[in-house]
Amino acid sequence: MTYQRTIIVTGGTVSLGYYTALEIAKAHPEYLVVVSSRTDREHAADTINKKLGQTNTIYIPLDLSNLQKVRAYVRDWEKKDYPPIQALIFNAGLQFPGGLTKTVDGLESTFGINHVGHALLFHLLCAYLAPKARVVITSSGTHDPDQETGGMPKANYVSAELLAHPTGATVNDPGRKRYVESKLANILWGYALDRRLKQRVPDRGITVTSFDPGLMPGTGLARETNAFERFIWIYILPKLIPLLRTVLFPNVHRPQESAVALARLAIGLDVEDESGKYFEGLKQIKSSKDSYDETKQDDLWKWTVDYLAKGNGERERFEQFK
Numbered sequence: 001m002t003y004q005r006t007i008i009v010t011g012g013t014v015s016l017g018y019y020t021a022l023e024i025a026k027a028h029p030e031y032l033v034v035v036s037s038r039t040d041r042e043h044a045a046d047t048i049n050k051k052l053g054q055t056n057t058i059y060i061p062l063d064l065s066n067l068q069k070v071r072a073y074v075r076d077w078e079k080k081d082y083p084p085i086q087a088l089i090f091n092a093g094l095q096f097p098g099g100l101t102k103t104v105d106g107l108e109s110t111f112g113i114n115h116v117g118h119a120l121l122f123h124l125l126c127a128y129l130a131p132k133a134r135v136v137i138t139s140s141g142t143h144d145p146d147q148e149t150g151g152m153p154k155a156n157y158v159s160a161e162l163l164a165h166p167t168g169a170t171v172n173d174p175g176r177k178r179y180v181e182s183k184l185a186n187i188l189w190g191y192a193l194d195r196r197l198k199q200r201v202p203d204r205g206i207t208v209t210s211f212d213p214g215l216m217p218g219t220g221l222a223r224e225t226n227a228f229e230r231f232i233w234i235y236i237l238p239k240l241i242p243l244l245r246t247v248l249f250p251n252v253h254r255p256q257e258s259a260v261a262l263a264r265l266a267i268g269l270d271v272e273d274e275s276g277k278y279f280e281g282l283k284q285i286k287s288s289k290d291s292y293d294e295t296k297q298d299d300l301w302k303w304t305v306d307y308l309a310k311g312n313g314e315r316e317r318f319e320q321f322k
């Protein structure tokens with residue numbers, strides 16, 4: 001079968017990413033839907049295909065914590081004749097609530113996986129984006145210190161370099177602070193990307209949005225927490241969602257509910273030209289004050305290109321979206 005377009009969902013094998021891929025595959029049997037993460041323990045693509053009686057979802061392994069492997073993913077991609085990419089859904093994300101952990105490249109892991117790996121994937125796949133392609137970034141309301149987020153630490157962006165290579169006092173930051181800062185980085189980078197796309201390649205019509213799925217108890221996000229917290233998160237809290245909405249805050253959902261909103265940002269006609277915006281579920285809202293700070297956006301953008309580009313040729317390609 002020849003497909004018209006491709007949609008890539010990172011972290012599309014379980015929870016929010018899985019249901020998002022399912023929504024898109026159902027709505028667009030003429031698209032190739034690629035779910036990518038390190039493992040596919042639950043055979044996500046096969047399950048989606050069986051459920052829909054289709055064959056348009058495939059799994060391609062991806063490890064965002066290893067930049068060589070991200071490059072290898074794209075090299076393999078280039079060898080295949082996949083259709084142009086209609087949407088990149090940057091959804092994979094992890095939390096490391098314990099002490100400082102680092103990727104094989106020596107980056108703090110949360111920042112490395114949630115931001116840096118995705119940024120490299122974007123730059124390397126940019127040439128394969130269809131006209132009017134969409135980049136959708138799963139962030140989190142927890143990036144915003146002024147929002148009620150159920151006791152998460154407050155994000156404080158100092159510099160990309162400090163997030164990448166914590167020193168001094170930040171070496172002992174709690175893992176959840178690193179998480180909320182990586183989610184702020186997602187939005188800062190999304191806004192930085194949006195401004196540059198509009199300035200440098202307006203004719204390509206590529207749009208960028210960031211997304212908060214709300215609290216989704218029961219997902220794998222708590223996999224690194226202690227046994228007691230995991231038990232509560234996986235077995236108790238999902239049963240209490242209506243109560244949590246009343247006593248905590250309304251933005252609590254099952255992953256399949258948030259997936260409808262995430263899929264909409266990738267394929268919904270009503271948000272086709274929305275770019276440089278932040279959505280909480282279906283609603284477009286303001287992100288945190290810090291996220292609009294262009295000095296911070298530019299610091300992150302510059303650090304990311306400086307860190308990722310191999311030589312001047314690649315830097316030029318990354319900056320000019322070639």
Ligand SMILES: NC(=O)c1ccc[n+]([C@@H]2O[C@H](COP(=O)([O-])OP(=O)(O)OC[C@H]3O[C@@H](n4cnc5c(N)ncnc54)[C@H](OP(=O)(O)O)[C@@H]3O)[C@@H](O)[C@H]2O)c1
Binds near residue numbers: 014039064212222
């Ligand atoms: N759950 C919540 O309450 C909540 C709230 C706000 C925002 N979010 C955001 O929603 C997104 C999805 O989270 P979720 O709750 O659905 O979590 P999840 O169940 O843990 O799913 C995360 C996905 O990311 C993949 N992943 C993790 N590390 C990866 C890596 N190094 N390379 C490639 N893929 C990787 C995982 O697969 P592998 O481990 O097999 O690689 C999995 O498919 C995340 O960005 C998260 O920050 C979640």
